[in-house]
Amino acid sequence: MKHQVTPLPLMELTSGVYAFKALALATELELFTDLSGGRAGTAADFAERHGLAQRPAELLLTACTALGLLRLDSDGTYSNTPMSEEFLVRGKPYYFGGWITVVDRHEYPAYLKLADSLRGNHPTTWDVERQESLFAPDDPVVAEHFWRGMHSLSAYTAHLLAGALDFAKVDRLLDVGGGGGAFGVELCRRYPHLRVTVFDLPFVCDLTRPWVAAAGLDDRIAFTAGDFFTDRLPAGHDAVLLSNILHDWGESDVQRILKTCAVALPPGGLLLICESFVADDKQGPPLAALMSLNMLAETWGRNYTAAEYSAWLRAAGLEPDGVTPFDGPGANGVLVARKH
Structure with missing residues (x-):
């Protein structure tokens, strides 16, 4: 019998808005923080805590249960699933809630104007007439949520990078655009010999220092404030990391950044590009392609291919050594290149 095409996949795509807003x-x-540590509660408990009627409380809890975020036991109590307990409890090392907040408050409103981005070829998450880029220190949403959200998105991705590559022979790492400090913190925890320098805009360094201090790593993670378009990168590092930096910029700017990084490296030094790479044939993967579309609303860039x-x-004097893949929320692999 011939396979029948149905609109159900389209309905699943359409219902993404329901799922995301329930999560947000x-x-x-x-909710998940309140249920952490094995605690459980009923719909009535949730309604009372937040001053809700029973109906909306139960509807949200049912949606979260159907999405695999909660477990409903036979006694009518809800508790966290292992995924929620690990990634949605505030204060946990790989808490993902910061990124959910960024998408909800920063990106979601911009998608109501995605057609404007498409027709005008410009971002809609920030005012292109008033700001030079997304990374403006006086943007209240960016200042309050963006960098915490980037840390949230990056923490587990950094964990995967630390396992995908062996940093045993890297003594000093320069994390270019490393605001939030997630990669420096995770890599220093995995590799006790490693020392990291975060290079980022002055206000981003100021935001990141307390997070590094809270991790107890301010003796191994240093900061250099600057702009990689106008300032030389600090020397003395045998590897440079660019994690989720290059997709923010157009092709000519990406090439400028790569050349700046190449100048800062000694012969034999490594450049690590950690990104969501679009396949060379540009047919996927879905998350990388959708995050690339997201750059239409966010920046002047896109997700690029490994090719x-x-x-x-190669034009910058570096020899690429292929992509080491992994399945992370903020990246799907790392491309390693060595300076001649």
Whole structure:
């Protein structure tokens, strides 16, 4: 019998808005944090805690249960699933809620104007007439949520990077655009010999220092404030990391950044590009392609392919050594290149 095409996949795509807003609202209400450590509660408990009627409380809890975020036991109590306990409880090392908040408050409104981005070829998450880039220190949403959200998105991705590559022979790492400090913190925890310098805009360094201090790593993670478009990168590092930096910029700017990094490296030094790479045939993978579309609303860039990066790296005097893949929320692999 011939396979029948149905519109159900389209309905699943369409219902993404319902699923995301349920997740975002439950995160905002700190539902998963309230249920952490094995605690459980009924719909009535949740309604009372937040001053809700029984009906909306039960509807949100049912949605979260159907999405695999909660477990409903036979006694009528809800508790966290292992995923929620690990990634949606505030204060946990790989808490993902910060990124959910960024998408909800920063990106979601911009998608109501995505057609404007498409027709005008410009971002809509920030005012292109008033700001030079997304990374403006006086943007209240960016200052309050963006960097915490980037740390949230990056923490588990950094954990995967630390396992995907062996940093045993890297003594000093320069994390270019490393605001939030997630990669420096995770890599220093995994590799006790490693020392990291975070290079970022002055206000981003100021935001990141307390997080590094809270991790107890301010003796191994240093900061250099600057702009990689106008300032030389600090020397004395045998590897440079660019994690989720290059997709923010157009092709000519990406090539400028790569050349700046190449100048800062000694012969034999490594450049690490940690990104969500679009496949060379540009047919996927879905998350990388959708995050690339997200750059239409966010920046002047996109997610690039490994082939594109490899050509630009060779032009900058670096020899690419292929992509080491992994399945992270903020990246799907790391491309390693060595300076001649």
